[in-house]
Structures are given as structure tokens and as C-alpha cells.
Amino acid sequence: MTTYATTPEATTSGHRLEQKRSIIGDFPGPKSVALAARRAQSVAKGAVSGVPVYAADADGGIVRDVDGNSFIDLGAGIAVTSVGASDPAVVDAVREQVEHFTHTCFMVTPYEGYIAVAEQLAELTPGDFDKRTVLFNSGAEAVENAVKVARLATGRNAVVAFDHAYHGRTNLTMALTAKSMPYKTNFGPFAPEIYRVPMSYPFREENPDITGAEAAQRAITMIEKQIGAETVAAIIIEPMQGEGGFIVPAPGFLPALAAWAKTNGVVFIADEVQSGFCRTGEWFAVDHEGVVPDIITMAKGIAGGLPLSAITGRADLLDSVHAGGLGGTYGGNPVACAAALGAIRTMKDQDLVGRARNIEALVTARLSELQAELGEHGIIGEVRGRGAMLAIELVQPGSKAPNAEATKAITAECLRQGVIILTCGTYGNVIRLLPPLVISDDLLTDGLDVLESAIRAAQNG
Numbered sequence: 001m002t003t004y005a006t007t008p009e010a011t012t013s014g015h016r017l018e019q020k021r022s023i024i025g026d027f028p029g030p031k032s033v034a035l036a037a038r039r040a041q042s043v044a045k046g047a048v049s050g051v052p053v054y055a056a057d058a059d060g061g062i063v064r065d066v067d068g069n070s071f072i073d074l075g076a077g078i079a080v081t082s083v084g085a086s087d088p089a090v091v092d093a094v095r096e097q098v099e100h101f102t103h104t105c106f107m108v109t110p111y112e113g114y115i116a117v118a119e120q121l122a123e124l125t126p127g128d129f130d131k132r133t134v135l136f137n138s139g140a141e142a143v144e145n146a147v148k149v150a151r152l153a154t155g156r157n158a159v160v161a162f163d164h165a166y167h168g169r170t171n172l173t174m175a176l177t178a179k180s181m182p183y184k185t186n187f188g189p190f191a192p193e194i195y196r197v198p199m200s201y202p203f204r205e206e207n208p209d210i211t212g213a214e215a216a217q218r219a220i221t222m223i224e225k226q227i228g229a230e231t232v233a234a235i236i237i238e239p240m241q242g243e244g245g246f247i248v249p250a251p252g253f254l255p256a257l258a259a260w261a262k263t264n265g266v267v268f269i270a271d272e273v274q275s276g277f278c279r280t281g282e283w284f285a286v287d288h289e290g291v292v293p294d295i296i297t298m299a300k301g302i303a304g305g306l307p308l309s310a311i312t313g314r315a316d317l318l319d320s321v322h323a324g325g326l327g328g329t330y331g332g333n334p335v336a337c338a339a340a341l342g343a344i345r346t347m348k349d350q351d352l353v354g355r356a357r358n359i360e361a362l363v364t365a366r367l368s369e370l371q372a373e374l375g376e377h378g379i380i381g382e383v384r385g386r387g388a389m390l391a392i393e394l395v396q397p398g399s400k401a402p403n404a405e406a407t408k409a410i411t412a413e414c415l416r417q418g419v420i421i422l423t424c425g426t427y428g429n430v431i432r433l434l435p436p437l438v439i440s441d442d443l444l445t446d447g448l449d450v451l452e453s454a455i456r457a458a459q460n461g
């Protein structure tokens with residue numbers, strides 16, 4: 001067991017960094033300002049950051065910047081560092097692996113770590129059948145490959161995606177992604193044979209009583225009438241949408257779509273890149289309704305921060321691809337595989353599925369109380385989500401009109417107070433909470449205190 005250098009103030013919490021918010025001096029501090037100036041001369045403008053400070057260290061629920069400020073991390077690098085940004089099990093596994101070899105290329109000289117990750121994914125993903133896995137580097141790459149497999153296996157071309165979907169920024173995945181600005185605008189032409197159908201978005205349904213099954217039928221009718229079931233290779237859906245606004249479809253929506261796909265020989269792909277790995281209080285978001293996808297795409301939380309992605313699915317589908325048809329230079333890099341095995345061990349050992357449910361209980365109780373208190377003329381339209389993937393949709397008082405201005409003001413105020421909070425949503429009006437699952441109740445509560453006061457300020461201002 002390795003021991004790590006601890007800061008003088010490190011507590012008995014088991015973390016290197018003291019788990020406490022603290023902003024000292026100017027914000028952003030002088031070292032961050034200096035880095036921003038260098039950045040402006042060297043990094044392309046299109047690659048932006050949500051936070052104006054530069055990271056020096058991160059541990060547990062804390063990100064420390066180069067000027068010594070400590071922020072409460074309610075974003076986990078977009079749902080990536082669920083086990084923390086320097087989880088000892090990940091750090092140990094990575095250190096051990098880099099001391100031996102950093103790369104051989106699995107397509108040249110294979111190694112055990114890749115196989116061990118594939119075995120873990122077969123065990124953790126739903127479905128009581130033979131499974132196969134291929135590893136890649138990014139979520140977009142996993143999505144691309146899931147679609148490749150579905151097209152080859154079915155001999156069909158069409159792919160169905162949903163309103164508010166986000167599947168990545170490569171050419172095919174831009175086409176699958178719904179939102180134009182900033183992801184798609186002027187980056188076309190896009191890949192052909194992608195069709196978009198309506199999502200189940202309970203808060204914004206015209207008919208508030210529409211059931212999940214009815215919303216699924218609305219999408220299915222569109223597929224059958226406008227595309228033709230027999231031309232559809234795959235349906236791809238985020239079982240709980242991420243960038244689109246943390247949208248939880250009405251109960252029954254996913255099972256009805258999965259059943260239709262099965263009947264019609266269509267591959268049902270669940271994009272769990274954001275919702276996977278304990279995040280929603282289950283290993284995968286599809287588990288909440290017992291839906292078993294044909295292929296699951298995974299990335300973000302899989303490897304404690306190292307770049308790794310995967311597709312896992314029915315052996316008959318994945319094994320239908322000819323030899324050499326799937327791969328890539330870095331896919332399933334041995335260091336990333338070691339990190340994944342460490343992260344998965346931490347998720348199991350620390351019961352992070354259970355921890356995500358505790359976070360849900362703590363956060364939703366507080367936010368629902370605040371929503372009730374602000375009342376009908378409050379800016380909180382809806383509090384929703386699952387596990388530690390929770391959202392507040394902000395509206396103009398007394399209506400459902402999106403309130404992007406309040407959303408921006410609230411996150412900016414939180415940041416000044418030392419809390420990193422992300423936003424999302426087609427209308428830019430959703431605050432999303434994605435804390436590392438290892439965050440302490442105390443730190444989370446302090447972060448919520450700050451968020452609550454920022455929401456009150458926006459309500460009154």
C-alpha cells in the first residue's frame with residue numbers, strides 16, 4: 001500500500017487535501033490570470049473553459065487552484081471523476097502499470113488489462129447473455145463504433161436519435177447530437193441517414209398527462225411512417241439525457257422503445273457515457289427500469305479520469321464484424337485499463353451505487369424544499385434527476401419560459417464563493433449537479449448552502 005504526501009492540514013478523512021472550501025485573496029488569483037494570458041496566445045479560442053482558475057491539485061470533493069483556492073467540486077470534470085480525481089486505487093494501479101509498460105497497442109501485442117476490463121464490463125452491464133467488448137478512447141469514439149457494429153450486423157443504414165440528444169463532436173456524433181450552437185454550427189456537412197424523433201420530456205410536454213408508453217408510440221409512429229422500420233439499423237438513446245438537460249423520460253418510455261426495437265430487428269443502443277458507473281444510483285441508468293440494451297456505450301466515469309471508452313453488447317452482434325474491423329492505436333491503453341480496474345474496485349468496495357442514492361436523498365430534499373418555498377412565482381421550474389445526476393430547471397417566474405440568465409448568474413456567483421457548478425440544457429437553463437460520489441456530506445451541504453443563497457439572490461434580483 002502506497003502512502004501519499006499529505007498537506008499539513010490534511011484531515012483524518014482519508015484525503016490528501018483538506019475537504020474544505022476556501023477562497024483566499026483575489027478571484028481569479030494572480031497565477032491564474034498569468035496562465036490565462038499565456039493561454040490566449042497559444043490555445044485556440046474555440047476550446048473554452050467554464051472556470052477562470054487553473055487546477056493545481058484535486059482530491060475527494062475538492063479542486064485546488066494554482067493560487068491556493070479550494071473549490072467544492074460539484075461537476076467531477078463532467079461526471080468523470082466519480083471516485084475522486086486522485087483515488088488511491090486508481091493512482092496505485094496507474095503507477096504500477098506505467099512502471100512496466102505504457103503502450104504496446106492491443107492490435108499488436110495484447111495484454112491482460114484489456115481482457116480484465118472486458119470481463120468486468122460483461123459482469124456489470126445488464127443482460128444475461130454472452131457479451132463482447134471493444135475498448136476505445138473517448139465517448140464519441142464508442143458511439144461511432146456502436147453504430148458501425150449495428151449497421152454491419154443488420155445490413156441497414158438508418159440510425160434514430162432523439163430530441164435534446166448529445167452523443168459527441170466527431171462527424172457522425174455531431175449528426176446524432178441535437179443542439180446546433182455550439183456543437184454543430186457551421187461544422188457540416190453532417191453524416192447522412194440520421195433521423196431525429198421526439199423525446200419524452202415530462203416537464204415540457206404539451207400534454208402533461210402523456211405516459212411514457214404514449215411518448216414512445218409517438219416516436220415509433222414517426223419512425224414507421226417517415227423512415228420505415230425495415231431500414232433502421234439502430235435506435236440510440238441516453239437513458240437519462242446529459243447535455244440536453246438531465247431529462248429523465250417518463251416511466252415506460254425506454255421499455256416500450258426497447259421492445260419495439262427487439263420486435264423489428266433494430267439494435268437498441270444505450271448511450272451511458274454520462275449516466276453509467278454508479279452515477280444515477282444504479283450501475284447503469286437503464287437498470288432503473290430493467291431495460292437490457294443490445295449495446296451499451298460507456299466512457300466518462302469508467303476509469304477515474306483516464307481516457308477510456310467501451311462498447312459492450314450481445315456477442316452475436318459484436319462478433320459479426322470481420323477480423324480487423326474494429327480497433328485503434330490507443331484504444332484500451334494499458335494505463336487506462338489499469339485505472340478502470342482501480343476505479344471499478346473503488347466503486348464496489350465503497351458501494352458508490354448506494355452513495356449516489358444517499359446524495360440524491362440529501363440534495364433533492366433540500367432543493368425540493370427551496371422550490372416549495374419560492375412557490376409558483378419562483379424561478380425553480382423543476383428539480384429532477386437520479387442518484388448524483390441531479391438538475392434544477394430554471395424558469396421565468398410564473399411560467400415555464402427558460403431562464404438562462406438566472407442560470408448563468410447563479411453558477412457565476414457559486415464560483416466566486418468557491419463552488420464549481422455546471423449547466424446544461426437545450427435552452428441553457430439547467431443547473432446540473434454531478435459531484436464526485438466520494439464527496440462528504442459536510443462538503444456537499446456547504447456547497448448546497450452556497451447554491452441555495454445564489455438561487456435566492458437570483459430570485460430576488
Ligand SMILES: *Cc1c(COP(=O)(O)O)cnc(C)c1O
Binds near residue numbers: 238
Ligand atoms: C460526453 C458524452 C459523449 C461524448 O464523449 P466524449 O468523451 O466527449 O467524446 C457521448 N455521449 C454522451 C451521453 C455524453 O455525455
